[in-house]
Amino acid sequence: MSLKITDVSVRDIRFPTSRSLDGSDAMNATSDYSATYVTIETDGGAGPTGHGLTFTIGRGNDLCVAAVKELARMFVVGRSLDDITGNFGAYWHELVAGDCQLRWVGPEKGVIHLATAAVINALWDLWAKQQGKPVWKLLVDMTPEELVRCVDFTFITDVLTPSEAVAMLRRVAPGKAAREQEMREVGFPGYTTAAGWLGYSEEKMRRLAREAVEAGWTHLKQKVGADIEQDLRRARILREELGWDRKLMMDANQIWDVDQAVSNMRRLAEFDPLWIEEPTSPDDILGHKAIRDRIGPIGIATGEHAHNRVMFKQFFQAGAMDFCQLDPARLGGLNEVLAVVLMAAKFGVPVCPHGGGVGLCQYSRNVVMFDYIAVSASLENRVLEYVDHLHENFVEPLVVRRGRYMPQVQPGYGVTMKPESLERFSYPDGAEWRS
Amino acid sequence: MSLKITDVSVRDIRFPTSRSLDGSDAMNATSDYSATYVTIETDGGAGPTGHGLTFTIGRGNDLCVAAVKELARMFVVGRSLDDITGNFGAYWHELVAGDCQLRWVGPEKGVIHLATAAVINALWDLWAKQQGKPVWKLLVDMTPEELVRCVDFTFITDVLTPSEAVAMLRRVAPGKAAREQEMREVGFPGYTTAAGWLGYSEEKMRRLAREAVEAGWTHLKQKVGADIEQDLRRARILREELGWDRKLMMDANQIWDVDQAVSNMRRLAEFDPLWIEEPTSPDDILGHKAIRDRIGPIGIATGEHAHNRVMFKQFFQAGAMDFCQLDPARLGGLNEVLAVVLMAAKFGVPVCPHGGGVGLCQYSRNVVMFDYIAVSASLENRVLEYVDHLHENFVEPLVVRRGRYMPQVQPGYGVTMKPESLERFSYPDGAEWRS
Numbered sequence: 001m002s003l004k005i006t007d008v009s010v011r012d013i014r015f016p017t018s019r020s021l022d023g024s025d026a027m028n029a030t031s032d033y034s035a036t037y038v039t040i041e042t043d044g045g046a047g048p049t050g051h052g053l054t055f056t057i058g059r060g061n062d063l064c065v066a067a068v069k070e071l072a073r074m075f076v077v078g079r080s081l082d083d084i085t086g087n088f089g090a091y092w093h094e095l096v097a098g099d100c101q102l103r104w105v106g107p108e109k110g111v112i113h114l115a116t117a118a119v120i121n122a123l124w125d126l127w128a129k130q131q132g133k134p135v136w137k138l139l140v141d142m143t144p145e146e147l148v149r150c151v152d153f154t155f156i157t158d159v160l161t162p163s164e165a166v167a168m169l170r171r172v173a174p175g176k177a178a179r180e181q182e183m184r185e186v187g188f189p190g191y192t193t194a195a196g197w198l199g200y201s202e203e204k205m206r207r208l209a210r211e212a213v214e215a216g217w218t219h220l221k222q223k224v225g226a227d228i229e230q231d232l233r234r235a236r237i238l239r240e241e242l243g244w245d246r247k248l249m250m251d252a253n254q255i256w257d258v259d260q261a262v263s264n265m266r267r268l269a270e271f272d273p274l275w276i277e278e279p280t281s282p283d284d285i286l287g288h289k290a291i292r293d294r295i296g297p298i299g300i301a302t303g304e305h306a307h308n309r310v311m312f313k314q315f316f317q318a319g320a321m322d323f324c325q326l327d328p329a330r331l332g333g334l335n336e337v338l339a340v341v342l343m344a345a346k347f348g349v350p351v352c353p354h355g356g357g358v359g360l361c362q363y364s365r366n367v368v369m370f371d372y373i374a375v376s377a378s379l380e381n382r383v384l385e386y387v388d389h390l391h392e393n394f395v396e397p398l399v400v401r402r403g404r405y406m407p408q409v410q411p412g413y414g415v416t417m418k419p420e421s422l423e424r425f426s427y428p429d430g431a432e433w434r435s
Numbered sequence: 436m437s438l439k440i441t442d443v444s445v446r447d448i449r450f451p452t453s454r455s456l457d458g459s460d461a462m463n464a465t466s467d468y469s470a471t472y473v474t475i476e477t478d479g480g481a482g483p484t485g486h487g488l489t490f491t492i493g494r495g496n497d498l499c500v501a502a503v504k505e506l507a508r509m510f511v512v513g514r515s516l517d518d519i520t521g522n523f524g525a526y527w528h529e530l531v532a533g534d535c536q537l538r539w540v541g542p543e544k545g546v547i548h549l550a551t552a553a554v555i556n557a558l559w560d561l562w563a564k565q566q567g568k569p570v571w572k573l574l575v576d577m578t579p580e581e582l583v584r585c586v587d588f589t590f591i592t593d594v595l596t597p598s599e600a601v602a603m604l605r606r607v608a609p610g611k612a613a614r615e616q617e618m619r620e621v622g623f624p625g626y627t628t629a630a631g632w633l634g635y636s637e638e639k640m641r642r643l644a645r646e647a648v649e650a651g652w653t654h655l656k657q658k659v660g661a662d663i664e665q666d667l668r669r670a671r672i673l674r675e676e677l678g679w680d681r682k683l684m685m686d687a688n689q690i691w692d693v694d695q696a697v698s699n700m701r702r703l704a705e706f707d708p709l710w711i712e713e714p715t716s717p718d719d720i721l722g723h724k725a726i727r728d729r730i731g732p733i734g735i736a737t738g739e740h741a742h743n744r745v746m747f748k749q750f751f752q753a754g755a756m757d758f759c760q761l762d763p764a765r766l767g768g769l770n771e772v773l774a775v776v777l778m779a780a781k782f783g784v785p786v787c788p789h790g791g792g793v794g795l796c797q798y799s800r801n802v803v804m805f806d807y808i809a810v811s812a813s814l815e816n817r818v819l820e821y822v823d824h825l826h827e828n829f830v831e832p833l834v835v836r837r838g839r840y841m842p843q844v845q846p847g848y849g850v851t852m853k854p855e856s857l858e859r860f861s862y863p864d865g866a867e868w869r870s
Contacts, residue, residue: 028535059505060540060547063498067546070494100463105495107689107717107740110545111502112495155716158693158725254542258593281590282542283745285720286752290593305542310718317721 002082003042003130008072010118011037012065013417014058014427015358015390021199026225026255029199032058033390034427035358036065036115037417038072038122042081050126051416054118054329055357060111061427067102067115074099076119085127088150092120092335097154109307113332120333121363125413134408135334136369140180144169147374151339155310159317165342172377179373187404188368189379190386191219191249193356195238198223202237209241216402219247219274219383225255228264235271244272247383251277254305258287265295275299275323282306289320301325304354308332309339316347323381327354328363334413337367345375355385361398362391362414365405393421437517438477438565443507445553446472447500448852449493449862450793450825456634461660462688464634467493468825469862470793471500471550472852473507473557477516485561486851489553489764490792495546496862502537502550509534511554520562523585527555527770532589544742548767555768556798560848569843570769571804575615579604582809586774590745594752600777607812614808622839623803624814625821626654626684628791630673633658637672644676651837654682654709654818660690663699670706679707682818686712689740693722700730710734710758717741724755736760739789743767744774751782758816762789763798769848772802780810790820796833797826797849800840828856 018030034057040050054064075095084091095116096108106112128135139147144166153162195208212220222238224231231250238248250273256264261279268276276298280287282305292300299322306312307330315321324344331337344351351371353364361384368384376382384405391398395416399406408414424431453465469492475485489499510530519526530551531543541547563570574582579601588597630643647655657673659666666685673683685708691699696714703711711733715722717740727735734757741747742765750756759779766772779786786806788799796819803819811817819840826833830851834841843849859866 027532028539031535031539056536057539058536059534060502060537063501063540063546066498066501067495097462099494100466101491101493102495104463104466104492105498105546105549109718109742110547111498111540112545114540155692155719155722158722257590281745283544283743284590284749286749287590287593287745307544308718310716310722314719314721 002080003044003047005040005076005079005081006043007041008076008119009039010065010068010072011422012061012427013037013422013425014061014433015425016432017389018058021197024197024199025223025251025253026198027253028057033358034058034061036061036068036118037422038068038118040076040122040126042126048126048129048411050122050129052118052120052122052125052333052413053359053415054114055360056114063111064115064118067112068118070102071095071115071119081123081126081130084123088335089152092332093152093154095120096332108332113307114330116332117329120335121329121413121415124334125415128413129411132411134366134411135413136366136407139370140176140373144173147338150335151342152335153339156313156339156343159313160343160346168342168345169374172375175377176373179377183369183373183407187401187406188365188372189383190217190400190403190405191221191247191383192217192386192388193221193251194388195220196222198226202234205234206237206241209238213241213246218403219249221249221251221277221385223253224250224268225252228267231264231268235268239271247274248272249274249277249301252279254278254280254282256280258284258290261291262294265291265298269295269298273298275301277301277325278305283311285311285314285318285320288315289318292320292322299323301352303327305330309336309343312340313343316343316349321349324349324351325354326351327360328367329360341367341371341375350378350381351376352383352385356387358390359394359415361386362394362408365398365408366413368405369407393417393425437515438479438482440475440511440514440516441478442476443511443554444474445500445503445507446857447496447862448472448857448860449496449868450860451867452824453493456632459632459634460658460686460688461633461690463492468793469493469496471496471503471553472857473503473553475511475557475561477561483561483564483846485557485564487553487555487557487560487768487848488794488850489549490795491549498546499550499553502547503553505537506530506550506554516561516565519558523770524587527767528587528589530555531767543767548742549765551767552764555770556764556848556850559769560850563848564846567846569801569846570848571801571842574805575611575808579608582773585770586777587770588774591748591774591778594748595778595781603777603780604809607810610812611808614812618804618808618842622836622841623800623807624818625652625835625838625840626656626682626818627652627821627823628656628686629823630655631657631686633661637669640669641672641676644673648676648681653838654684656684656686656712656820658688659685659703660687663702666699666703670703674706682709683707684709684712684736687714689713689715689717691715693719693725696726697729700726700733704730704733708733710736712736712760713740718746720746720749720753720755723750724753727755727757734758736787738762740765744771744778747775748778751778751784756784759784759786760789761786762795763802764795776802776806776810785813785816786811787818787820791822793825794829794850796821797829797843800833800843801848803840804842828852828860
């Protein structure tokens with residue numbers, strides 16, 4: 001029997017991370033990691049509740065909350081879950097383009113698209129819980145045709161058609177069971193940003209890097225961009241702790257212009273970075289390409305602020321992106337993530353999604369498991385970001401063993417938060433903010 | 436004596452245009468033309484009040500209103516107007532990047548950037564009123580150095596530096612007085628969309644086209660994209676009324692994928708369109724370039740949904756845009772418009788800004804006068820959109836003579852609305868919405 005959606009509620013959840021400078025980088029010095037947290041209720045009695053969130057860093061989260069209310073009222077409440085998931089790509093299109101008035105304040109970008117992500121991901125969570133599977137497994141068990149029906153190909157048919165996507169998925173289907181078994185046994189490779197935040201002292205950074213090596217991490221990311229001399233000094237410290245076999249990545253968080261990025265990375269090249277992440281404006285496809293051409297073999301990583309599939313399409317077409325860091329809560333939810341994962345596979349670009357924030361590691365481990373098992377069938381150059389904070393607020397623990405992500409076990413999309421966390425961190429009335 | 440800003444208020448103004456299908460196109464069937472209307476008060480007693488707006492089409496306007504309140508609280512109230520305008524480029528940068536939390540929900544796109552436009556344009560209105568000049572004249576009277584100080588060059592220095600911009604402005608300075616005189620006498624060439632809305636019957640369209648020709652219009656724009664057979668039929672009607680010496684433009688409002696745009700425009704080519712506007716996703720720079728390469732000599736017009744200077748930079752670099760249709764209320768206000776106008780001049784792309792909506796004709800006539808007099812010094816391929824509705828709500832009339840825009844006369848940026856209009860169309864409590 002199909003579930004009917006009877007109510008959608010949304011909460012403004014904020015963690016006061018700016019007090020400890022967790023998450024500090026060249027662009028974002030004082031972030032209060034936040035979530036626009038959506039709950040979907042159905043007429044299913046004791047049946048599942050859907051939870052989804054988008055990630056912001058404080059102010060502005062209220063705008064996303066308000067946008068969710070509009071989307072929920074117009075497109076979610078009163079609908080049948082089967083009707084939605086039966087043609088999920090078409091439903092997704094309706095959500096982003098069905099109301100021209102709301103579309104105008106995007107389109108498919110900014111506040112309205114962040115809100116779309118929270119709503120769409122809550123629907124996936126609900127669906128996966130109804131099916132009794134984690135989202136990655138729900139996806140992996142679909143036929144190619146079922147998967148492709150979840151994708152809206154509007155504006156990307158010039159590089160990928162539904163039938164081409166089906167053919168791609170069919171080619172790797174024979175190895176799916178073996179790869180799923182492999183993921184269950186050894187997990188997906190990760191990397192850590194824990195040591196690299198700009199707001200940390202150099203002593204703290206060295207200590208955290210040492211601990212990361214001891215914990216088995218083979219990849220570590222450094223935040224750069226506030227001051228090149230400091231960046232060089234910190235890279236030296238990190239290389240001292242990592243040695244030269246482990247990988248060092250760098251992340252400038254959009255702070256440079258194109259020429260600045262080139263000159264700074266030429267100096268940092270002596271530390272052999274695997275990639276420079278967000279060297280300039282996230283909208284600057286051609287700028288990323290120009291930087292890439294001038295600082296090779298250092299790779300270009302970007303995507304956590306690329307707002308929709310049309311931007312990724314062009315990054316791929318232009319050859320401007322070596323590592324695809326899609327964000328599962330900035331793209332318009334999982335349906336659009338699927339579109340980007342499929343295009344990435346076509347162009348041979350490894351998907352290394354954005355982690356950290358609130359719930360992004362939880363989402364992204366579903367994305368990478370699915371990508372490896374059912375789409376790319378490769379682990380080459382693939383690593384998923386890990387940041388060790390705020391996970392204690394989620395119902396299901398995030399399990400990482402010797403630097404590798406283990407698959408989500410519980411049904412859903414993995415971002416269901418503990419009731420006591422929701423109470424404590426509700427903004428502005430939770431205990432954490434009242435004081 | 437410097438004015439200090441004592442208060443910023445904002446109103447949600449909506450016009451029920453969906454009732455008459457004014458403004459209907461392939462993507463936007465039911466638009467309630469709306470404005471996020473900002474008022475800036477100072478300690479100047481009987482001195483000027485600043486007014487600015489951003490344009491939306493209904494739902495979502497409330498999100499922009501909420502965003503304005505945050506920006507105003509953080510960056511506007513309590514500031515000195517002289518401090519702001521004395522280094523306006525740096526102030527603009529502070530507004531879009533100074534609070535990392537608000538930046539995150541853009542960055543520089545969507546709701547937060549629309550709100551930025553309303554705030555910034557209200558500051559320009561206040562400054563121009565203080566100086567006793569319309570905005571175009573305030574700009575025209577600046578030295579090249581003063582103008583360039585209003586621009587934030589972040590993310591565009593790879594194509595344009597401040598010193599290069601100063602040199603460009605100096606080269607055309609000698610002819611400024613003559614061009615200003617010319618504008619005051621004969622005005623700036625316009626085109627009309629009045630006949631071309633999709634929701635109008637073919638009879639109404641023919642009648643309006645005939646009236647437009649009689650009124651002296653030489654350029655007319657047709658909305659296309661709902662149905663190619665209808666598009667062909669309507670183009671034939673318009674050519675019958677226009678003849679072949681007047682120009683016909685077409686506007687698809689983002690409805691097609693790349694290959695669809697090409698095949699449809701190849702069929703519409705027989706009606707000799709000057710341009711196809713927004714043939715596909717506004718984010719798809721490389722898609723526009725691909726379409727352009729395949730349907731020449733039809734020009735590509737786009738930009739009303741290009742959200743910031745980084746997008747325009749790439750459209751120019753890629754050779755993807757023949758007509759630059761920047762929107763003065765979607766870009767982050769006049770400072771960013773100046774950046775785009777300067778880049779357009781460097782790349783030799785004519786600026787034909789977005790008109791219509793609410794207040795866009797009012798803003799844009801300032802932009803084109805300034806561009807012609809002080810930057811491009813050319814009228815070739817330049818036309819400003821004219822849509823004949825809602826102008827009666829503004830204090831200063833919009834004067835168009837025989838298809839040409841006359842310069843704004845009153846001080847400010849031209850979007851100060853009549854108090855009775857503000858009352859009547861306030862949403863949801865104004866008389867128009869209560870009933």
